Amino acid sequence: MSTQARSVHKNSVTSYIFAVFFLLLGWEILARILNSPALPEPLPALIQFIRIFPQGLWEHFLVSTYRVVLSLFLGIALAVPLGLYIGREEKVDSFLAPHVYLLYPIPKIALLPVIFIIFKIGDTSKIFLITLIIFFQILVTTRDAAKKVPPASIISVLSLGASRWEIYRNVIIPACLPEIFTAVRISLGTAISVLFFAESFATIKGLGYFIFETWSRISYTEMFAGILALSLLGFFLFLLIDFLQRLLCPWLYV
Amino acid sequence: MLTLNKVSLTYKNGKNAVPALEDINLNIIKGKSYAVIGPSGCGKTSLLYLMAGLIQPTAGEIRLAGKGSGKPQQKTALILQEYGLLPWKTVWDNAALGLKFRNVVGEEAQKILYPIFEELELTECLRRYPSQLSGGQKQRVALARALALRPELLLMDEPLSALDALTRENLQELILKLWVRHHITLILVTHSIEEAVYLGQEIIILSPRPGKIRAVVTNPGMGSKEYRHNQLFHQKCSEIRSILEENGQSEHTSQVCS
Numbered sequence: 130m131s132t133q134a135r136s137v138h139k140n141s142v143t144s145y146i147f148a149v150f151f152l153l154l155g156w157e158i159l160a161r162i163l164n165s166p167a168l169p170e171p172l173p174a175l176i177q178f179i180r181i182f183p184q185g186l187w188e189h190f191l192v193s194t195y196r197v198v199l200s201l202f203l204g205i206a207l208a209v210p211l212g213l214y215i216g217r218e219e220k221v222d223s224f225l226a227p228h229v230y231l232l233y234p235i236p237k238i239a240l241l242p243v244i245f246i247i248f249k250i251g252d253t254s255k256i257f258l259i260t261l262i263i264f265f266q267i268l269v270t271t272r273d274a275a276k277k278v279p280p281a282s283i284i285s286v287l288s289l290g291a292s293r294w295e296i297y298r299n300v301i302i303p304a305c306l307p308e309i310f311t312a313v314r315i316s317l318g319t320a321i322s323v324l325f326f327a328e329s330f331a332t333i334k335g336l337g338y339f340i341f342e343t344w345s346r347i348s349y350t351e352m353f354a355g356i357l358a359l360s361l362l363g364f365f366l367f368l369l370i371d372f373l374q375r376l377l378c379p380w381l382y383v
Numbered sequence: 384m385l386t387l388n389k390v391s392l393t394y395k396n397g398k399n400a401v402p403a404l405e406d407i408n409l410n411i412i413k414g415k416s417y418a419v420i421g422p423s424g425c426g427k428t429s430l431l432y433l434m435a436g437l438i439q440p441t442a443g444e445i446r447l448a449g450k451g452s453g454k455p456q457q458k459t460a461l462i463l464q465e466y467g468l469l470p471w472k473t474v475w476d477n478a479a480l481g482l483k484f485r486n487v488v489g490e491e492a493q494k495i496l497y498p499i500f501e502e503l504e505l506t507e508c509l510r511r512y513p514s515q516l517s518g519g520q521k522q523r524v525a526l527a528r529a530l531a532l533r534p535e536l537l538l539m540d541e542p543l544s545a546l547d548a549l550t551r552e553n554l555q556e557l558i559l560k561l562w563v564r565h566h567i568t569l570i571l572v573t574h575s576i577e578e579a580v581y582l583g584q585e586i587i588i589l590s591p592r593p594g595k596i597r598a599v600v601t602n603p604g605m606g607s608k609e610y611r612h613n614q615l616f617h618q619k620c621s622e623i624r625s626i627l628e629e630n631g632q633s634e635h636t637s638q639v640c641s
Contacts, residue, residue: 284437285461285468286480288459288461288467289484290457306471378471383514
C-alpha cells in the first residue's frame with residue numbers, strides 16, 4: 130500500500146509542476162496579448178516577488194496568514210459543533226433553521242462599516258467579518274451532513290450500548306468529517322476574498338493593503354508580487370487542509 | 384429467556400397511525416434457534432428491534448429473563464442487514480466497539496477478540512477498513528463484534544441477503560457452527576425459505592402488514608451441515624412455502640378490499 134501511496138504522491142507532484150507550467154504559459158500569452166503595464170509578464174513579477182518578499186512583503190504575508198487562519202479556526206470551532214447538534218436535533222433545527230435561512234443570504238460584507246464601529250479598526254473587526262461569513266457556510270454544510278448520517282450506523286452502535294456522546298464521537302462526527310473538510314476548503318477561498326476586501330482600508334498591514342498600496346503607486350510588478358503572495362497563502366492553506374484530512378480521515382485514502 | 388406478551392407496535396406517520404405488528408405472543412427458549420420469515424413489510428425488522436430493546440411496543444410487554452425490556456440489553460447482540468459496520472473504523476476497531484462501550488479495552492479486549500478473530504478467520508485483515516473487505520468478510524466482522532459481547536441472545540436481520548450463493552452457504556454453515564459452539568439463543572430474520580429451514584429450530588411465519596404470527600413450524604431435523612441435502616429439508620421448505628403462499632393470497636385479498 131505504501132508504494133502505491135508513494136507513486137500517487139509522485140504523480141501529484143508531477144501534475145502540480147505541469148499545472149504551474151501551463152498557468153505561467155497562459156499568463157505569459159495573456160500579458161503579451163493585452164500588452165498593458167497592468168498585467169506584467171510572469172518572469173518580471175516572479176523576480177520582483179523574490180526580491181521584495183524578504184524585504185518586507187513577508188510581514189504582510191504573515192499578518193494576512195494570521196488573520197485567515199484565526200478566522201478559519203474560529204469559524205470551524207463555532208460552526209461545526211453547532212451544525213452537528215442542530216443536524217441531529219429536529220426540534221432545535223426547526224427553531225433555528227428560519228433564523229439561519231434569513232441570515233445566510235445577507236451580504237455580511239456590507240456590514241463592514243458597522244463592524245468597524247463595534248470592533249474598531251484593528252485585527253478584531255477583520256477577523257470578526259471573515260469568521261461571520263464562513264461561519265454560515267460551514268454551519269449549513271455540517272448540519273446537512275449530520276442530517277443524513279445513515280440511521281443503520283446509529284442503530285448498530287445503539288444496539289452495542291453506546292451513550293449519546295459515544296454516538297457523536299463514533300458515528301456522527303466521523304460521518305460528517307469529509308463534508309466538513311469540503312466546507313472548510315470552500316470557506317478558505319471565501320476567507321481570502323473577504324480578507325482582501327477587509328484589508329483594503331483602515332490598515333497598513335496585510336497583503337490586501339499591500340496590493341492596494343502598490344496599485345495606487347502604479348507599481349504593477351510589485352502589485353503582482355502581492356497577488357502571488359496572496360495566491361501562495363491560499364495554496365499552502367489548501368495543502369494544510371488536505372494534509373489534515375488525510376490525518377483525520379484515513380479511511381478515505383485506502 | 385425472552386417473552387413477548389400481546390405485543391403490538393404502531394408507527395405514527397404524521398396523523399396516520401400505521402400498525403406494524405399486532406398481538407405477537409412468543410416465548411423464546413434459551414439456547415434454541417428461531418427463524419422469522421414473512422412477506423416484505425410485515426414488520427420482521429421491527430420485531431427484531433423490539434426484542435433488542437431499541438424500540439418500545441405500543442401495547443403488550445416484552446420480558447427478558449424475567450426483567451422488563453428497556454434499554455438495549457447487555458446480553459443481547461444485534462446484527463443489521465447491511466452489517467452495520469462503521470466505514471471509518473478498521474476491522475479491529477469495529478469489532479472492539481461494543482467492548483469499548485463497556486469499558487473493556489487494552490489487553491482485556493485483546494484477550495476476548497483474538498480467539499474470535501481466529502475462529503472467524505479474520506486475523507489477516509484486522510487493519511483494513513470495511514471498504515477493503517468482501518461481503519462475506521464484512522459479515523464475519525459483524526459476527527465478531529456481536530460475539531465479543533458474549534451475548535446470550537443473538538439477533539440477526541437478513542444477515543446474508545447481500546451475498547452471493549456460495550458465500551451465503553458458507554456463512555450459514557458458520558452461523559450454525561457458532562450457534563452450537565457458543566450456546567447462543569439465535570433469532571434470525573430472513574426472506575429466504577431455505578435459510579429459515581437450515582438455521583431455525585422453530586420457524587416463525589408472519590402474515591402481511593400488520594404482522595401477526597401466522598404459524599410457528601417446528602423443524603427438528605436442523606442442526607447438521609448436511610441437512611441441506613436431506614429429503615426432510617426439502618419437505619420442510621415446501622411446507623413453509625405453502626403457508627407463505629396462503630399468506631400471499633390473503634395479502635392480495637386485503638389489498639382488493641381496501
